[in-house]
Structure formats: C-alpha cells, structure tokens
Amino acid sequence: PSDPVWRLFGGMALSRICCLRCGHASTRREPYLDISLPIPHVVPSLSPASNVVGSPQNNGNGNAASVQSPSSPPQTPLTPSSREVPEVGEGPGGCATLQQCLAAHTRNEKLTGPGRYYCERCGSVGSASKQTKLQTLPPVLCLHLKRFTWKGTGARSKLNSDVDFPLEGLDLAPYMEVDDASGSPGPTGKANSRSEFVMVPVGLSLDTSLSRMN
Secondary structure: OOOHHHHHHOEEEEEEEEEOOOOOEEEEEEEEOOEEEOOOOEEOOOOHHHOOOOOEEEOOOOOEEEOOOOOOOOOOOOOHHHOOOOEEOOOHHHOEEHHHHHHHHOOOEEEOOOOOEEOOOOOOEEOEEEEEEEEEOOOOOOEEEOOEEEOOOOOEEEOOOOEEOOOOOEEOHHHEOEOOOOOOEOOOOOOOOOOEEOOOOOOOOOOOOOOEEO
C-alpha cells in the first residue's frame, strides 16, 4: 500500500463462515490496523490437595476457607465470548495471558440467535460456525484488549482482570492461517514473514507491574 500508516500497521485477517447444514464455507479477507482481543473468563487452577470442587481448605488460622470452583460466579463481568465454560488461567496467580486472549479471538465459534447465518448455497437461515485467523502481520502489530462490556440494562462495565504477556518472543504462529503449501501454521502473505514480536506495553496503570497488560 502507498499509505505509510498501512505499510507500518496494516495486516490481513481471514474470516471463514461455514454453514452447519450443508457444510458450505465462505472466506472473506479483512484488513486491520489493530486487533481487538476479548479477555476470556479464567479461574485459578485448583491445588492437588483440593481437587474436590467446593472442598474446605485450612487458611492458616484454624478456620476452613472454601475453595472457589470453576462454576462459581465470576468476580468481573463476562465478555460475549466468555460465556462458555471458564478455562484455567495460565498467568501468575491464575490470571489470563495474552496468548489465551489471542486463542479466544481465533477460536471457532458457533453463530446462533436471531441474526443467524444465511447460506447462499442451500438457501437456509440457520446456525453456522465462524473462525478468524491472521494471514499477514505488519511490522508493528497493535493489540487492544476489550475491557468494556455491555450489561443487559444497557450500562457499560469495565473488566479489571490482569492479563499477563511476554515482553519478548510472542509467537503468533498458532493464530495464523495454515499455509496450504507447507501445511504448517504461519504467515501466508508477503507483508511480513516473521511471526514473533517484542512487546511494547502502552496504557499501563500505575499499580500494575511491567509484565501486566491493562
């Protein structure tokens, strides 16, 4: 592209929608300047000594403290993509990681509800699956966390959960479109042949560590 902004920040994603009735799939290329990532609903991993959900555990002062189970109500509002089964947080203290946010963004999801998919092949309006993969990566990749969600009342709430991320060596190959020629995940376009990035955090709050994204 001739625009210097797109040369520096521009990339391409592939969005694939598959009809669950006839199996017809349609692919659309979607250019981007930044990627908005959902924050998945995560829970801390249970210790081996408390593998029974809801089992009491001694808190050090002689009193029993209950262990939070994965089915317990979340302490923060859920994003639309996090209404599924909670996953174990892979970051320090059981928080979500940037890799888990990228996995949630590129995860295969089912489209249901009033705005269901219309299939051009079979002519039916029904459920479909949708998945987004990255095709090309820009020299500078901007990642944005979806920290605001809307409640049923129309009020907006903020997700204050910590998100851990690596300062170096962020590998984006697992979230890329598979190269048909090699059969392995990785950049399939010519915009950028690398898939590892060095992180430069922007918008850190004063009460977070340098390795937490806020």
